[in-house]
Amino acid sequence: MNDVIDFIHTNRDRYVEELKQFLAIPSISAMPEHKDDVRRCAEWAAAEMARVGLENVRVIDTAGHPLVYADWLHAEGAPTALFYGHYDVQPVDPLDLWKTPPFEAAVRDGDIYARGACDDKGQVFVHFKAIEAHMKKTGRLPINMKVILEGEEEVGSENLGPYVREHAGELAADMVLISDTEMFDRGVPSLCYGLRGLAYMQIDLRGTKGDLHSGQYGGAVANPANVMGHLIAQLKDKSGTIKIPGFYDDVRELREEERAEFKRLPFDEKAVKKHLGAPRFAGERSYSLLERMWARPTLDVNGLLSGWTGEGAKTVIPAVAMAKVSMRLVPNQHPDKIAELFEAYVKKIAPKTVELKVTRLHGAFPWMTDFDNVYVQAAGRALEKGFGKRPVFTREGGSIPVVADFQAALNVPVVLFGFGLPDDNLHAPNEKFNLDNF
Amino acid sequence: MNDVIDFIHTNRDRYVEELKQFLAIPSISAMPEHKDDVRRCAEWAAAEMARVGLENVRVIDTAGHPLVYADWLHAEGAPTALFYGHYDVQPVDPLDLWKTPPFEAAVRDGDIYARGACDDKGQVFVHFKAIEAHMKKTGRLPINMKVILEGEEEVGSENLGPYVREHAGELAADMVLISDTEMFDRGVPSLCYGLRGLAYMQIDLRGTKGDLHSGQYGGAVANPANVMGHLIAQLKDKSGTIKIPGFYDDVRELREEERAEFKRLPFDEKAVKKHLGAPRFAGERSYSLLERMWARPTLDVNGLLSGWTGEGAKTVIPAVAMAKVSMRLVPNQHPDKIAELFEAYVKKIAPKTVELKVTRLHGAFPWMTDFDNVYVQAAGRALEKGFGKRPVFTREGGSIPVVADFQAALNVPVVLFGFGLPDDNLHAPNEKFNLDNF
Numbered sequence: 001m002n003d004v005i006d007f008i009h010t011n012r013d014r015y016v017e018e019l020k021q022f023l024a025i026p027s028i029s030a031m032p033e034h035k036d037d038v039r040r041c042a043e044w045a046a047a048e049m050a051r052v053g054l055e056n057v058r059v060i061d062t063a064g065h066p067l068v069y070a071d072w073l074h075a076e077g078a079p080t081a082l083f084y085g086h087y088d089v090q091p092v093d094p095l096d097l098w099k100t101p102p103f104e105a106a107v108r109d110g111d112i113y114a115r116g117a118c119d120d121k122g123q124v125f126v127h128f129k130a131i132e133a134h135m136k137k138t139g140r141l142p143i144n145m146k147v148i149l150e151g152e153e154e155v156g157s158e159n160l161g162p163y164v165r166e167h168a169g170e171l172a173a174d175m176v177l178i179s180d181t182e183m184f185d186r187g188v189p190s191l192c193y194g195l196r197g198l199a200y201m202q203i204d205l206r207g208t209k210g211d212l213h214s215g216q217y218g219g220a221v222a223n224p225a226n227v228m229g230h231l232i233a234q235l236k237d238k239s240g241t242i243k244i245p246g247f248y249d250d251v252r253e254l255r256e257e258e259r260a261e262f263k264r265l266p267f268d269e270k271a272v273k274k275h276l277g278a279p280r281f282a283g284e285r286s287y288s289l290l291e292r293m294w295a296r297p298t299l300d301v302n303g304l305l306s307g308w309t310g311e312g313a314k315t316v317i318p319a320v321a322m323a324k325v326s327m328r329l330v331p332n333q334h335p336d337k338i339a340e341l342f343e344a345y346v347k348k349i350a351p352k353t354v355e356l357k358v359t360r361l362h363g364a365f366p367w368m369t370d371f372d373n374v375y376v377q378a379a380g381r382a383l384e385k386g387f388g389k390r391p392v393f394t395r396e397g398g399s400i401p402v403v404a405d406f407q408a409a410l411n412v413p414v415v416l417f418g419f420g421l422p423d424d425n426l427h428a429p430n431e432k433f434n435l436d437n438f
Numbered sequence: 439m440n441d442v443i444d445f446i447h448t449n450r451d452r453y454v455e456e457l458k459q460f461l462a463i464p465s466i467s468a469m470p471e472h473k474d475d476v477r478r479c480a481e482w483a484a485a486e487m488a489r490v491g492l493e494n495v496r497v498i499d500t501a502g503h504p505l506v507y508a509d510w511l512h513a514e515g516a517p518t519a520l521f522y523g524h525y526d527v528q529p530v531d532p533l534d535l536w537k538t539p540p541f542e543a544a545v546r547d548g549d550i551y552a553r554g555a556c557d558d559k560g561q562v563f564v565h566f567k568a569i570e571a572h573m574k575k576t577g578r579l580p581i582n583m584k585v586i587l588e589g590e591e592e593v594g595s596e597n598l599g600p601y602v603r604e605h606a607g608e609l610a611a612d613m614v615l616i617s618d619t620e621m622f623d624r625g626v627p628s629l630c631y632g633l634r635g636l637a638y639m640q641i642d643l644r645g646t647k648g649d650l651h652s653g654q655y656g657g658a659v660a661n662p663a664n665v666m667g668h669l670i671a672q673l674k675d676k677s678g679t680i681k682i683p684g685f686y687d688d689v690r691e692l693r694e695e696e697r698a699e700f701k702r703l704p705f706d707e708k709a710v711k712k713h714l715g716a717p718r719f720a721g722e723r724s725y726s727l728l729e730r731m732w733a734r735p736t737l738d739v740n741g742l743l744s745g746w747t748g749e750g751a752k753t754v755i756p757a758v759a760m761a762k763v764s765m766r767l768v769p770n771q772h773p774d775k776i777a778e779l780f781e782a783y784v785k786k787i788a789p790k791t792v793e794l795k796v797t798r799l800h801g802a803f804p805w806m807t808d809f810d811n812v813y814v815q816a817a818g819r820a821l822e823k824g825f826g827k828r829p830v831f832t833r834e835g836g837s838i839p840v841v842a843d844f845q846a847a848l849n850v851p852v853v854l855f856g857f858g859l860p861d862d863n864l865h866a867p868n869e870k871f872n873l874d875n876f
Contacts, residue, residue, distance in 0.1 A: 196653060196656075198753065200753070207716060208715050212714065214738045214740060215766060215835045215837060217714070217731060218634075218766045218835060219678070219721045219722070219730035219731055219734050219736035219766065220721050220727050220731045221714060221716050221719060221720055221721075222716070222718070222720035223739055225670070225741070225742050225761075226670060226739050228667070228742070229666070229668075229671045229673075229739065230667075230670070230671045230676060232663070232664060232666075232667025232668070232670075232671070233670070233672075235667075238668060238789065240657070276646045276647060276655070277646050277647030278659050278791070279791055279792065279793060280660070280791045281658055281791070282658070282659055283657045283659075284657070292657035292658045293656070293657055293658045297657075298657035299664075300652045300656050300661045300663075301663035301667065301745070301756075302746050302752060302754050302755070302756070303663070303744060303745040303746040303747045303752070303754075303756070304663050304666070304742045304744040304747070304756075304759060305742060306741060307739070307740050307741040307742065307762070308741040309741045309742070309743040309762075312799060312800075313638040313762070313764065313799040314762075315740060316740050317738055317740070318739075318741070318742075324745070324746060326652060326753055328652065328657065351676065351720070352718055353716070353717060353720040362751040396653070396654075397654050397655070398651060398654055398753075
C-alpha cells in the first residue's frame with residue numbers, strides 16, 4: 001500500500017497534465033452544438049480507463065449521450081464496488097467572469113481552474129489514478145471494480161436510470177461508490193450518507209376569462225393573486241411548520257448519534273449568514289441549522305407569477321396566478337404520497353371562487369445509508385488513511401437522483417465520498433478543484 | 439329648442455362623416471412615433487371648435503402633448519360650464535383582432551367602429567355638434583361654455599393638473615362637465631356622481647444576496663416568496679375585509695337613498711358572471727355587488743413576481759419577491775393617509791428574516807358630488823329630455839384623476855355624463871360607439 005501512495009506522489013505532475021487533457025474537452029451536455037465534444041470526451045475517458053488497466057471497456061450508445069463502462073473483476077473472494085461518475089459539464093456562461101478560459105485548465109495557488117475541474121471530471125480522475133497506481137505497483141486491485149460514467153448528469157440523467165434497471169445483473173455489486181459531492185470544508189474529509197428527496201408542484205389559479213380593470217370589478221370578484229397568497233400562507237406557517245395533513249407521518253427522526261455528529265462539525269453560522277447576505281436565519285427552532293438543511297423536510301415557493309410585473313402601476317385584476325412549490329423530503333417520505341397529500345390539501349383550502357389546477361412537475365426519493373453500515377465505515381477508514389484524520393459523516397440537503405436509482409435497481413448501499421469544496425464554484429464561473437484533495 | 443333638435447336630426451349623416459375624419463387621425467399618445475399625429479388631431483379639434491362657433495380657440499403647448507381651449511361667453515347672467523374631454527386614444531394592439539381597420543371608422547348595425555369612437559372622440563364630438571346646432575339655429579348658447587381638451591388622458595394626464603391649477607382663474611366655472619364615462623346600460627341614460635380613488639403600492643422583499651439552491655439551504659433561510667404569501671394573506675382576509683388598522687376609519691357609509699337607487703338598476707348578476715367567466719363572485723357579503731364595485735374600498739394584488747416562472751422545475755430559493763398591491767378608495771379616504779397606514783402595517787407584520795421595501799407608485803383621490811346637487815339634477819333633466827326617461831344615478835369603481843383635479847382646483851361640482859356602453863370595448867379591439875346615443 002505504501003508503494004502505491006509513493007507512486008501517486010511521484011506522478012503528481014503527470015496527473016495534472018493528464019487531467020488538463022480531460023478538462024480541455026468542452027463536453028457540455030445541455031448544448032446540442034457540443035454533442036460531438038461529449039462523445040469525444042466519452043471516448044477519451046474510455047481510452048484512459050483502458051490505459052489505467054481496466055478491462056471490458058466500452059462506450060455505450062443511448063438515446064442521448066453515451067455511457068462508458070469498464071471493469072476489473074479478478075479479486076476473487078473480495079467484494080465488488082460499482083463506481084459512478086459523470087464526464088459531462090455545465091455550460092460556461094457568463095464567459096467574461098472567468099479569469100482563465102474554462103476549457104484551458106490553469107493552476108493557481110494549489111487549485112486547478114476549469115469547467116468540470118470539480119464537477120465531476122476532477123473527482124472521477126482521482127479514482128482513475130488510484131486504480132492506475134494500484135495496477136502499476138501491485139498488478140491488481142484489492143477489490144473488484146465496475147465503473148460506469150454518464151454524459152447526461154447535468155441534463156437530468158434520463159438514460160442512466162433505465163440502463164441501470166435493465167442491466168442490474170451486469171452491474172451487480174456489493175456497494176456503489178459516488179464521488180460527486182463536497183467535503184464539509186477544506187481539510188475535512190467527508191462521507192455523505194443521506195440526501196433529501198423532492199416533490200415539485202405547480203399551482204395554477206384562474207379567476208376570470210381575462211384580466212379585469214381593478215377599478216371596475218375590484219371588490220366583486222376573487223383575485224387569484226390574493227388567493228395565491230392565502231394558499232401559500234396555509235402551506236407552511238411562520239415558524240416553518242408545514243401544515244399539509246400527514247406531511248410528517250413518515251419522517252424518520254434524527255438519531256441522537258447523528259445529531260451529535262452534526263454538532264461536532266465546524267459550522268460557522270455567522271460566516272454563512274454573511275456569505276448568503278441573509279438578515280437572519282429562519283426555520284424550525286427545535287432543530288439546528290445543519291439538521292434543518294440536511295435532515296428535515298421543508299417547503300419552498302420556487303416561483304410566483306401573476307398580473308403586471310413591469311415598471312409602474314397597472315390597475316389590473318389578474319385573470320391567473322401561478323406558483324411553483326417544492327418540498328424537500330427526508331427518509332422515509334415518498335414523493336408520490338407527498339404529492340397526493342399536497343394536492344388534496346390545496347384542493348381543500350382553495351376557495352370555490354377560482355379554478356384550481358395542481359400539476360406534479362418532478363419527484364425524487366430521499367436516500368440514506370445508515371452511517372454504521374460496513375461499507376460506509378470502510379470508506380471512512382480509506383479517507384482517514386488518505387487525509388490522516390477521521391472523516392466527518394454528513395448528509396446533504398439536495399437530491400442526486402442517480403443515488404436512489406442505483407439503490408433501487410441494485411439494492412445495495414451507496415457511499416458518497418466527495419472531494420469538492422463548498423467554494424469550488426460548481427455550475428458557476430471559475431470552477432476549481434483543490435489539488436491537495438486531488 | 440325644437441329647432442335645435444330638428445337641426446340635429448337633419449344633419450346626422452354629415453355628423454357621422456365628420457366624426458370619421460376625427461377618428462381617422464391615429465392620435466395614440468403613448469407612442470412617440472405618433473407624436474405628430476397627436477398634434478395634428480389637436481389642430482383638427484381646434485379647427486372644428488372654431489367651425490361650430492366657439493371663440494378664443496387655441497392649441498396650448500405643454501411639456502407633453504398639447505391642450506386645446508375654446509370658449510363662448512356671451513350668455514350674460516347664465517351659469518358657466520367647463521367641458522372637459524380628451525382627443526388622444528389608446529394603442530390598437532392586437533391589430534389582427536379588429537374586424538375593420540381601427541383608423542378607418544366603419545358603421546355596422548347602428549354602431550360606429552374605430553379606435554376612439556367611444557373613448558373619447560365620439561363623446562367629445564357629441565358636445566361639438568350640440569354647440570353647433572344651438573349656434574346655427576339660435577345664434578347663441580343657452581349658457582356660457584369653456585371647453586378644454588387634452589391629449590394625454592391615456593398616459594396619465596401629467597400636464598393637465600398643473601395647467602388647471604395655474605389657470606384656475608381663466609377656467610373658473612360654475613360646474614365641470616365630463617363625458618368620458620359609460621351609461622349603465624343600452625337605453626339607460628346615466629349620471630355618475632362618484633368615483634373611487636386609488637393608493638397603489640409595491641412591496642419588495644429580499645431574503646439573500648442571490649438565489650439559493652433549495653436543496654442546499656431549504657429550511658434554514660427565509661424564502662421571500664413564502665413570506666410574500668403570508669403578507670398578502672394578512673392584508674385582506676378571506677371574507678374580503680381589509681386588515682390594515684385604521685383602513686376603514688374615513689369611509690363614508692352609503693346613504694339609504696343611494697342603496698335604494700343602486701337596487702333599482704337593471705343589473706343582471708348571472709349575465710355578468712358569465713361574461714367574466716368567474717366561477718363565483720367574491721367579496722363583502724353585507725354589500726350588494728354594485729355597492730362593492732362602486733362604493734366600497736378594496737385591495738387587490740395587481741402583480742406578483744419571484745424566482746423561476748418558466749416551464750418546468752427549478753429548485754431555487756428566490757433572492758427576491760415583488761408584489762404590486764393597490765387599494766381602491768372611497769370618500770373620504772385620503773390616498774396619502776392610506777399609503778401610510780399600509781406601509782406601517784406591512785412593516786409591522788414583515789418578519790425580520792427579510793429586507794422590506796415599500797414604494798408608493800400612485801395615488802388618486804376618490805370623488806363624489808351629492809346626487810341631489812343642483813347641477814347634477816339639471817344634467818339629469820337634460821338627459822331625461824334627450825332620452826325620454828329619467829336617468830339613473832350611478833357611481834363608478836375606477837378613478838378619473840382629472841375629476842379630482844378639477845374639483846380641487848376650481849372648487850365647483852363636477853358632473854359626469856357619459857354616452858359609452860358597457861360593451862363598447864374601450865382600450866380593446868373593435869371599440870365602438872352607439873349612434874343612437876350619439
